Amino acid sequence: MDDHTPSTPSRSGEASFWNRPRTRRAMLRTAVLGGAAIGGAALLSACAPDASSGSGPSSTSGKDLKKVKVALGWVTDVGFAGYYLAIARGYYADEGLDVELLPGGNNTPLPPVRVASGAADFGIDASMRQSLEAIAQGNDFVILGAHNQEDPTGLISLAKRPVKGPKDLPGLKILSQQGTQQLLEGLYKVNGLTPDYTFVPAGFDIGPLLAGQGDAYNGYVTSQAVTLETQHKLKKGSGYEVATYGDLGCSAYANLVTCKRSFATANREAVVGFMRASARGWQDNADDPKAAVKLVMEKYGVDLGLDEQQQLRSNELMIPLTESALTKAKGMMRMDAAIVKEKMYPWFELVGTQLPDFAKVFDPTVLDEVFKKGPRL
Template sequence: MTHELLRRRSVLGAVAGGGALATLAACSQESGEPAAAQPSAADGTTTTLRVALGWIKNVEWAGLWRADDAGYYAEEGLSIEWLQGGPNAPTVMASVAADSADLGIAAGQQSLLQSIPQGNDFVVVGSIFQDAPGSLLSLASRPVRSAADLKGQKVLGQEGTQPTIDALFRLAGMEPDYEFVTAAYDPGPLVEGQGVAYTCYLTNQPIILEQSYGLAESDYVVTPYSAMGIPQYASLIFGQRAFLDGNRDTVVKFLRASVRGWADNEEDPEVAAKLAVEKYGVDLGLDLEQQVQENELQIPLTESDLTRSAGMFRMDPALMAGEMYDALRAAQVTDLPDADSIIDMTLLDEVYANGTTL
């Protein structure tokens, strides 16, 4: 197996969209009201923070589970209400815009970006994953590592991923030239030879190839979109500007505790996997072995040159406005917000005021 990045989420049932192309809007409401304070046995007050997750309560949120279980949020005087996402839940953008959640963690960057010009005054304060795990999966006998390898070929994928494939061609200076074949979230059609590539999440379908089809790592190739010129942030933490302005200290505390949890997760990926299976996602029927494997493989996604020097969750507005926006425009995404105006790293500056080791 070849993959420069990693695999991502375990899909249980239908998943909305894929990668770069779901247009999601939400009606905005102004909310500068403080997060709810409740009595606490520890110091008299505990602030309840409602956090909407962009997916189900699986190991994708490993660092958050570690922080919550270890009491890091409680140490900051916070009680977190985790609002589960998934195919039957409102989008995180809709939840935050409607004041059903104080903060949201958007699994995909593009849907969040597209919701902002539609009347939502959202500000991003950090990104858990430094690159999204969307990728192309192919067999080692016919590897796909560039758009040129797709020319005139059949590409298997979920509806909504076609513009991403088109963008791969355009970024390579080519007109799109391929046949798109709709496929479900099982890569079986790839094994059967129905296409040369399959759109996937790096944390899901490669594991299925091994567990369900008996392929070895050397039997398949995973090429991340980022390796072909389409980088994106993922699991972006955001809120309404008015809420962030009115509750800055609370959000800083949330970020600080969350960073500690993700740092712990790097030390032992099995702990968070067990928490997902046995506690936070206990009703989801998650498989422990798969969750451990997913967590091991997603950890490098939290790292970049920027985070290694300046701390986890950091974002670079210039990278978003440059290479990331170029890729989105190649996918014919328009009306993108000004990156400098929607990214605020000053809260993380407070988190790391005394250094990047918390």
């Protein structure tokens, strides 16, 4: 993404179905046919730096650890904070695991492709729709949980023309990437509104919104909104507003954890251990957002030209999206199958998503085992 500030990589491109949907669906079909194995493996060697692997101090203690690879849906910025903390604090090693994180980003295989090809054991997929389509197209994946209870994608606007909810949608000029028109129309249709918006093509830089080229920008509320705060000194509620897709009636989980069904069956203990350690990491991140930022700046994102202030603010904005009434009652990373069926699937169907039977692809028993003693680990 060469059209935004180099020091702040935009995470808008992380949500597959917001951008280049045809190309990415084609990639998923390739994975189903097995053709991604060679290409995926070739690309992996170029995109998995040594700094992203290892299970922390305990991994060198002589304990025989099981090696697992985890495909991330984007570059190693603060968006994967819980996994960094779980590595650094030895939580995976406690479970007998040596976890290697495989960074994503432009020109790298998507998590479903890496898992389907066998290049990764787990995928952390930013897009719920992408994960579901990968399964519907023939991949026998199991969904284990999601570290985002709400997708951070949303409409970002300025105070002079604020967008806070569905009532503010009529007549908008929306800055967005090509290929997102069907999704934007869905925001209107799900609310019983005529899609009377004006589409204004934009990249991943929020500058055009500040220049008055549109009323709202379709992006990540944990990314471009941070740019408004840190670079332009605007404040939410007085200088700018955000409305997530959930605020606009189109909720979705994000950053789903998936693996092959065969892997989950053959490695039940490791799968439970991975989810338990990951949940501990996300608990820690909610308690102290600065700790993971330190890891990003000193290790995981050291070559990405990231801004520490932006990473911290992004994490602060992300933490509420990793928590919900469900996580408080039953533990981190939980998913509610009833909510998926009643609220999320109708929205996905409205925008033409190919969907599997969620009851058959979601396995809540792993996190049931993780949190059998209560919601806090």
